[in-house]
Amino acid sequence: MSQPRVKHFLINEKYEDPGIFIEVPQTGDYILFDIGNIYKLDRELIKKITKVFITHTHMDHFIGFDTLLRYKLGRPHTVEIFGIDPLAHNVYSKLQGYTWNLVEFEPQLIFKVKQLKGSMFESFEFDIKKKFSKDFIAEEKVDSNIIYEDKVYRVRFAPLDHKIQILGYSFELKDRVLLKKDKVESLPLKGKEIGEFKSFLENQENRDKTFKIGDKEYPYDFLFEEFAYIQKGLKISYITDVIYSPENKEKIINLVKDSDYLYCETVFLDRDKEQAEKVYHLTTKQTAEIANLANVKNLIVFHFSRRYGKNKDIVINETKKFFPNVS
Numbered sequence: 001m002s003q004p005r006v007k008h009f010l011i012n013e014k015y016e017d018p019g020i021f022i023e024v025p026q027t028g029d030y031i032l033f034d035i036g037n038i039y040k041l042d043r044e045l046i047k048k049i050t051k052v053f054i055t056h057t058h059m060d061h062f063i064g065f066d067t068l069l070r071y072k073l074g075r076p077h078t079v080e081i082f083g084i085d086p087l088a089h090n091v092y093s094k095l096q097g098y099t100w101n102l103v104e105f106e107p108q109l110i111f112k113v114k115q116l117k118g119s120m121f122e123s124f125e126f127d128i129k130k131k132f133s134k135d136f137i138a139e140e141k142v143d144s145n146i147i148y149e150d151k152v153y154r155v156r157f158a159p160l161d162h163k164i165q166i167l168g169y170s171f172e173l174k175d176r177v178l179l180k181k182d183k184v185e186s187l188p189l190k191g192k193e194i195g196e197f198k199s200f201l202e203n204q205e206n207r208d209k210t211f212k213i214g215d216k217e218y219p220y221d222f223l224f225e226e227f228a229y230i231q232k233g234l235k236i237s238y239i240t241d242v243i244y245s246p247e248n249k250e251k252i253i254n255l256v257k258d259s260d261y262l263y264c265e266t267v268f269l270d271r272d273k274e275q276a277e278k279v280y281h282l283t284t285k286q287t288a289e290i291a292n293l294a295n296v297k298n299l300i301v302f303h304f305s306r307r308y309g310k311n312k313d314i315v316i317n318e319t320k321k322f323f324p325n326v327s
Contacts, residue, residue, distance in 0.1 A: 006173055008236055008261065012040055014312050015304040017060045018240045020263050021045075022171055026152045033169055033238040033263075038064035046071045051148070053155060054083035055240055056166035057090045065094050073128075076107040082147050084159065084167050085117040088124045088134065095132035103128050112137075114147065116159065116167065121147070145255070152176075153233075158255040160248050162241045162280045170255050173233040177202045183227050188214050201228045237296075240265040240303055243280040244273075253294045262291055266301035269308070269318055281305075284315060288322030299326045 011019040017036025024031065030048040032038070034055055038046065046068060055061055072079060081091060091113050111126040123137040147169075148155045156170045179198055189197055200211050201224050210217040237256035242248050242265070256262050267281035276283045282290075284301075291299045304315050319326045 006234055006236070010263070010300065010302055011038055012036070013310075014302045014315070015306065015308070015310055017063070018265065018303045019061070019064075020236075020238055022236060024153060024173070026176075027150065031171070033171075034061045034240070035064040035068060036060045036062070038067050043071055047075075050079065052079065052081045053147075053167075053169050053238075054081065054087055055168065055238075056084065056162065056164060057087060058241070061241070062090065065091070069094070072109055074107060076109070078110045078112060080112045080114070080148075082114050082155070082157075083116070084165055085115050085122070087115040088113045088122065091126065092124075092132070092134040095126055100128065100131040103131060116142065116147070116157070156255060158251045160239075160242045160251060161245060162243065166241055168237070168239045168242070168252060168255055170235060170237040170259065172235050175230050175233045177224075177228050178231050180227055180229060187227070197223075197227075234261075235259045236261045236263070238263045239290075241280070242282060243277065244282055244286040249290060249293075252290055256290075256296060257294045259294065259296045261298045261300060262294070262296040263300045263302065264290065265303035266315055266319055267303050267305050269315065272305070272307075284319040285322050288319050288326075291323045296323075297325065299323055301326060 005025050007023040009021055011021055019032060019034035019036050019038070021041070022031040022033070029050045030045065032049055032052045035052055049068065068079070081087065091111060106128055109128040113124045113126070115122050119142050120139050121142055122139045125135045125137050126132040127135070145156045145158060146154050147157045153171060153173045156172065157167045159165050160168050177198070184194065197211065200206055207220050210219050211223055235258060237259040239252055239256065239262070242252065264287045265282055266284050266287040268276040268283045270283050270285040273283045287301060288299070299319070301316060301319055304312065308314055316326055
């Protein structure tokens, strides 16, 4: 059966600013996880970005906001940004670093921020027509670890320790029902009727119901078995800037468990674990242990310390000693 078509990759070299890009064709979403230096991304691609998930606002994870802002100007657009307090203040401060006296000539650009603050989600809006004033929209009680969800995918989060609270993320493309085209073509259904047939099979609440084809009613289970199948989803997790502690380790494993792809920082070699502890980062061995315990399929390492220069292989090869499927 076919695999989900989701494009994902590191924004920069493994020793440069962290961040990953995900494209979701089913929704037309172009997503960034962290927004450090994004100079390597194509300008036209940056213009398409719809959502940004920020771990925290240290410079190497947030300096690219200015580039995003610059390329978003000039056409109507809304960008949703997710993260943890004080993200809304940081976005506001960025926007107020510029003068907006000519905004009456600009198409409407809106940034929407949803941030975790304690046990609440707070939502703010920044509208170019209001000179990007900070407008409070709503707050809601946090009742799950989902920070965003639609019909196609969800994004989960976990608060983690980097001497400040930051967020780790998991992007989950949901399973979806697809039709067996060759078999459906044999049915006396056309156009809109095929859409109705697919909608019927997608809804699990129809399991006790029937669907009429021609002059005969057929039960849900029979139709699903004969004419449909489930395309398994995809899980892509992103973890960076965390200390190796029992609390972080448990939270990360729970969040990234069974990921198809785990993008995880591997800042230091195992010999430099004392330095890793001092600056609240992970080593090769620690990252690999988390990937093993979380039953991760593929591990992509990044955020290498500058002390190793551009020698990517030294970090990758050591990680492979502890977890084989590393790139």
